[in-house]
Amino acid sequence: MxxxxxxxxxxxxxxxxxxxxxxxxxxxxxxxxxxxxxxxxxxxxxxxxxxxxxxxxxxxxxxxDTTDKSYLNKIGREGIPGKKFVMVIDLGKCRNERKCMKACQSEHQLKPEQHHLNVLEMENPSSGQTYFMPKLCQHCDNPPCVTVCPVDATFKRQDGIVLVDNERCIGCRFCIAACPYSARTFNWTEPRDSEEYKDITYNMELNVPQKKGTVTKCAFSADRIREGKLPYCNSACPNGVYYFGDANEDLVTNGTTKETVRLSKLLKQNSAYTLMPELGTQPSVYYLPARENS
Amino acid sequence: MENINEKFATIEKDLLAPVKWGKKSIIWMGFLMVTLVVCMFFYYQQIRNGLGVTGLNDFVSWGIYISNFVFFVAASLIGMLISSVLGLAGSKWIMPISRIAEIIAVSFAMVAGLIIISDMGRPDRLHHVFLHGRIQSPIIWDIAIVLTYVAVSVLLLYVPLIPDIALLSKKQNGLPRIQKWMYKILSLGWANHPNQYKLIKKYFKLLAVLIIPIALAIHTVTSWLFAMTLRAGWDSPIFGPYFVSGAFVAGCAAVTIGMYFFRTSYNLKSYITDYHFDKMGKLLVLVALVYVYFNINEIIVPAYKLKGGEAEHLKSMLFGHDALMFWLVQIGGLVLPFILLLFKKMRKPLPSLIISSVILLGAWFKRYLIVVPVQQHPYYPIQNVPDSFMHYTPTIAEIAITVASFVLFLIIATVLSKIFPIIPIWELKEEVKEQIQ
Structure with a gap:
């Protein structure tokens, strides 16, 4: 047997x-x-x-022509077949250096107060210890933002990534109201360096150039994944906090060490959890809890 | 017989008299227009510079535009309650005020649709809603139902107007030619035939039945814009009836205020009498009691449990940052007024006007309390943003654009009440006839 x-x-x-x-x-x-x-x-x-x-x-x-707009729109909406992208964040390793936030904001044309990725200082309610928690779009499998969007401007792709098409978005901000993770941000005024970006073809996977009056959020760096690279925040982290990979392959790669490990094993051995599982959103981002005195 | 003709002549004289553009009404309209233009300048600024001219931010991303929208939809439900529910139930006293209720309903509903557009980050992409609309989004339901409600409310106002329009076309002199021409078209060849009256009554009844589910749907769907999210404080299954019951309070107050103004400025004291204010006061007590009941459920049930995310929001509402407004609105704007209205003296026209004004003001701030504070308490802490993101304060531009919505409401209501008799003449005649016989 x-x-x-x-x-x-x-x-x-x-x-x-x-x-x-x-x-x-x-x-x-x-x-x-x-x-x-x-x-x-x-x-x-x-x-x-x-x-x-x-x-x-x-x-x-x-x-x-890979810079053609209709081509970019097509691949942006379709996603990458056969994939299911996930991220694992090891809270024990985060030292709040915020290199991830900086990389994200500079790649996505964001102002200092606009966060696709925000490192929050959290407190453990039982021990009172504080820890740092990078919070980004959870790319939920049951995304509340996607259901409420009236115009299909935010959508879930076959590879699990939730994107925003800022040429479709009407700026009603229902998705911002619906997201329990406060993962979305809005271009209330003209985006950062909009003059500089004005002639660039819109790439949905990077969501650049940003547009005034539209919603923006973390894209799991869909443009980088397409090139076979890790997301911007993952590569920028000096402390090995982030793992990224494909759940179908059951493999994730650490952004700092480039070490590839089994996803299921990593999650099981470190008692991974997702944010507010009781809401039924089914996030694609897993957190490994901060260990005491680590 | 002579007696009845005399009476009819007085009725026609009294009720047709306000249907003309006097000096007073021209000044009033001019004032409204100028205010509207000033307010629209701020909207132009918003179009040019983006929603950044408002006090909104990534956390409180729905502010007074949305709460004002909820208020407008709420107030517009009153046409349904008075003309339709009470009318179908056989209440006779609503006859002289039913058109006031319908005009208020139509005007509020029309402007509500525009308020939503003023909240959009990209109003230039409004057509996307029709090109790319997705049926699972409550916004699509809301747009569909608002448009339906406006259409049916206009019909509900128009159908019983037809005999009066024909009368205007025949009898009213000294009006601009275009207005005369409009009456001729709108009267649809009315010939005072008994069969025509029969038809009108039939169609009105049909519309009155039809508008009940539509009106319930419009405010229920509006409540779902909040209740369909996972936010603590909005995530409530009783939001639909809670909103509908609140809507009747706001609407009754609005109609009472409207009654007072039409009665005094259109010289209708012998038509809209103390009796009608007394009845409206009693109706207001009834709907306020129902609303208090829903408030108790909506607040006490979660406050007893103080569950996770709801605890923070409720604490700030009951004794924290928003407590002053909360208690002013609940006690001053709802409980106290309805207790006062229990006394007969308080249901006289002037006290009714004052109490209704306080209720209406409270109703507006109540919508603010439903929409805004919940967003100040998201599940995850607000960090790494400017201090201004912690709280929401509306800007001058935002207030001006909100004022514009009220001005627009007044313009529509004034125009409607100036080109049509505010009290149904033919229904009044029928009543007089019945009384004599």
């Missing part, structure tokens, strides 16, 4: 790994336009979304 179980497990693991590789290959959209090098000058081999290797003319086939 024991052996059988083991065999089953290893087979499952093997299949899982294959699956991971396959999913990774399909989902990395870069592969759609970065072709495998080929001997011929004019022909290029590319992998299609349905996993077929085809040869195309390199001149025609590579004609996708």
């Amino acid at each position: 024991g052996n059988k179980e083991k065999g089953k497990q290893s087979r499952r693991k093997f299949l899982q790994n294959i699956g991971v590789a396959g999913v990774g290959a399909i989902s990395a959209p870069a592969i759609l336009f970065t072709a495998c090098s080929s001997s011929s000058d004019k022909k290029t081999k590319v992998l299609t979304p349905d996993n077929k290797l085809i040869e195309i003319d390199s001149e025609n086939g590579l004609a996708i």
Whole structure:
């Protein structure tokens, strides 16, 4: 029985790994336009979304303009197939250095009082000890902000990320009222450096340029993920607070050490929790509690 | 027979007299227009500089625009209570004030839709609501029901007006030609035929029945803008009836004030009498009692348990930052007035006017207390933001734009009461006829 179980497990693991590789290959959209090098000058081999290797003319086939607005809008709304992005925040490691906040605000064209990510000083009610808690959009699986949006300006993608389309948003702020985590912020006046950004094509995944009279919030750095990189805040953290990854792969990578660990194990061993689970929002952000005297 | 004709002539003379543009009404309209233009300058500023001209911030992101919207929707429900519910129940005393209630309802409902637009960060994208509307958003329900309510309320006002419009078209002289022409069109070829009266009564009854669920829906959906969220203090299943019962208090107060002004400035003392103020006072006591009952439920139940997020909000309301306004509104604006109205002397026109004004003012601040303080107590602490984010204070621009909504209401109500008789002439004639027979 024991052996059988083991065999089953290893087979499952093997299949899982294959699956991971396959999913990774399909989902990395870069592969759609970065072709495998080929001997011929004019022909290029590319992998299609349905996993077929085809040869195309390199001149025609590579004609996708990645700065084209309708293209950016399309991929921004669709998300990355086969993924379920999650973040893990180790509260024991946060020293309130706020490098994450700075990186976030500079990438997303935010003013000092606008927070996609806000490091809060919290108090443990039983011990009275304080700890620092980076709070960002929880990318809920049952997002209250998305249900109340009257115009589909904020939406949930297939990869779990909740985004805002600031060219659709009418500025009613119902989502701000509905979010129990106060994760959203509004452009009450002209956004920071709006003159500088005015000719840039709008990228939904970065939500830049920001627009006056619209809502903005954490995007899990969807633009960075698309390039296969970790979110801005994760990379900026000097203390190894953040892990980011794909729950389908069950792997998350630490933003500071770049160490990759099993998500399920990390959550289980550190008694991870989510914020206000009683509300039924089902967040995609997990917290590892701050340990006493750590 | 001669007696009745004489009476009809007096009725026509008295009630048609205010339907003209006298000096007084022109000055009044001019004053309203100038105020509106001044206020609209602040709206222009808001369009140009964004909602940053208001005192709103990321935490209190709904302020007096939204609470004012709730107030307007609330006050507009009164048309339904008086003309429809009481009318269908066979109350005769509402006849001379039913049109006042309907005009107040239509005017408040029309402006409510505009207030929502003034709260939008991107009013230039209003068409997105129609292009990309999503049915699961309570805002879409609200827009749909507000538009329906305005349409049905206008019909409810218009249908029983038709015989009076025909009368105006025939008898009223010295009006601008365009107004005469408008009466001719709006009277739809009315010929005083008994069958036409039958039809009008039939359609009015139909509309009166139809408007009850629509009016209930409009304010229930408005309450759901709050109740459908997970915020402690808004997350309440009784918000619908709580809002509806409050709406009748505000509406009755508004109608009483309207009755007083029309009675004095339109010389209608023999038509809107002490008897009507007495009846309205009693109605106000009834609806206020129902509202007090809902207030007790809405506050005492959570205050007994002091559950997580609700505790902080309730403490600040009952004895903290918002306590002064809270107790002034609850005691001064609701409990005390209805106790006073229990005395017959207090239901005379002038005391009624004063008490109703206090109730209406309290009702406005009550909406503020429902909308704003909850947002000052989110689940997670407000940190790393300017001190101004801790509390919300409306700016001059915001107050001016809110004043504009009241001015617009007064303009609509004044125009309607100046081009149509404020008391239904044909219904009054029917009543006189019945009395004589």
